């Protein structure tokens with residue numbers, strides 16, 4: 001038996017591209033492409049066969065030609081080799097009602113998988129559901145948490161940050177911003193990911209080209225949509241996800257089930273596009289569930305998995321020959337090779353004693369023992385026939401070009417600006433929502449009416465209004481900020497895993513993006529309630545009151561961001577925030593003035609306490625008096641609620657708030673950084 005991998009040792013790169021004239025299917029046209037005779041030359045001459053070029057051929061615009069030249073220069077051929085890849089997951093150790101106290105166990109998800117994919121090749125991973133395709137793909141993308149044993153090399157090197165930047169990874173679930181349109185989604189991706197040598201206009205033009213290339217023109221201005229409101233269709237979402245990765249012109253492109261849920265024509269077009277991308281000098285790997293024979297013919301190589309073990313790894317076109325040589329024959333000629341492979345991976349082997357009788361073949365489906373022994377036999381055939389040759393090929397010292405370290409992204413400031421603009425656009429519905437404005441306005445008018453023109457003769461009421469300011473503007477921003485990071489987590493993981501931007505530029509853009517609304521609403525609130533409530537009619541006191549409340553808002557927002565980033569779970573974070581705010585409310589110094597000493601320290605960790613103290617401190621001067629009954633005047637500073645606060649050293653209170661402002665935000669950043677997958 002001639003092993004499929006070795007028979008074509010040299011054809012995978014040079015042969016496939018070299019001699020054939022390939023048909024590259026575009027969404028709008030079909031172009032015959034003549035490929036070049038070697039990988040290096042195919043890359044140098046990529047303009048003749050790359051996908052982007054098809055759009056360019058018709059347009060010939062100088063800006064596009066320039067951007068294309070830069071993109072072409074940024075393409076680095078990647079030879080991916082993986083040998084004996086194994087991966088296990090820890091199963092739950094908790095004793096449940098069904099598994100009372102079972103000892104800790106692990107489960108092998110991948111076991112000894114090997115293969116080679118070269119630039120110019122499209123490799124498909126096939127196997128039944130749960131056979132480990134996604135796990136293998138994630139491992140090859142350098143994104144699998146935990147220890148992966150065996151070796152995975154990219155041009156002979158381990159996965160690195162420069163490799164990360166030239167790798168595109170399309171996950172099975174589309175992670176996209178719901179409120180952005182297709183054009184906005186791809187434009188922001190282009191602005192963030194394309195080399196800094198390109199101008200802004202050139203980057204936008206690349207996004208337009210991808211839209212044309214993927215047949216998304218009709219829906220370019222439609223919003224993507226999410227679970228709560230409808231947007232573009234599932235197939236269009238999938239194409240937008242693929243487009244986002246295509247935009248970076250990745251040298252290595254990995255896709256998890258890019259065709260699932262699509263009609264056969266759309267699926268065919270997507271695979272044709274992938275094949276076109278491969279022929280442009282890229283290394284493309286995809287998992288696929290049930291490809292039609294039309295699709296199957298477009299793959300160069302396949303890896304077939306059965307319960308995490310390989311039963312085949314090599315040339316797609318030689319698969320039938322290989323299994324026939326082992327004595328497995330589908331029985332009829334027109335069977336889709338993919339169906340045959342999936343049957344084999346499930347242990348459903350045709351009965352060789354009566355090959356014509358397909359009823360017999362399917363009649364054996366229920367025989368688990370037979371299936372298991374068939375799988376074992378296929379795995380051992382792989383080990384004895386394919387594995388040794390594959391391993392010697394993997395270890396053969398081919399001249400794998402070393403990847404130069406690249407820094408293609410824009411600088412920190414550019415990333416910050418793009419992320420800020422994208423964030424503002426995505427969240428404008430939320431930030432400027434009428435409901436939120438109504439909520440704040442109604443509370444401010446209602447409290448203005450309740451405290452209508454209160455004066456110092458009702459000092460208890462006035463102090464109560466100041467306490468209400470500190471508490472309301474402690475709660476409101478805290479609960480808004482809690483959602484920020486848990487909601488964005490999938491997007492953050494996806495984009496950070498591909499090295500799209502720095503965490504700090506994202507973090508500062510997120511904070512800056514939230515600021516306008518976080519500051520405008522309390523400003524309106526305080527302006528309305530302050531003057532309606534009859535507080536000191538002094539412009540300076542009003543401005544200082546406003547500044548203290550805005551400061552309090554920022555501290556409270558920082559605490560919300562930190563809780564969200566640490567727990568990354570909205571439910572847990574809101575529970576903890578409610579308890580915290582309740583403690584701050586009670587320990588703030590308004591409701592209880594005789595707190596037992598052993599718990600009185602609580603007020604020192606409460607930002608509402610400091611805010612309240614500062615508000616009272618600037619509202620009343622040391623000599624101010626109030627009408628305390630029987631036509632007597634008492635000093636405000638002697639009023640029990642004010643006296644308890646001790647207003648002598650307010651600089652310390654301002655310093656405490658400043659420390660909290662910085663501390664909570666640093667904490668949020670550190671939590672985000674530590675929560676990143678390594």
Ligand SMILES: Nc1ncnc2c1ncn2[C@@H]1O[C@H](COP(=O)(O)OP(=O)(O)OP(=O)(O)O)[C@@H](O)[C@H]1O
Pocket residue numbers: 089090109127128129130131132133134135136289
């Ligand atoms: N973290 C994990 N914890 C427990 N089991 C896991 C974990 N990761 C993977 N598995 C198991 O490993 C097996 C392989 O999963 P994987 O998602 O790679 O399969 P797949 O072939 O991609 O399946 P599908 O085609 O249905 O997407 C599955 O049985 C899955 O339940």
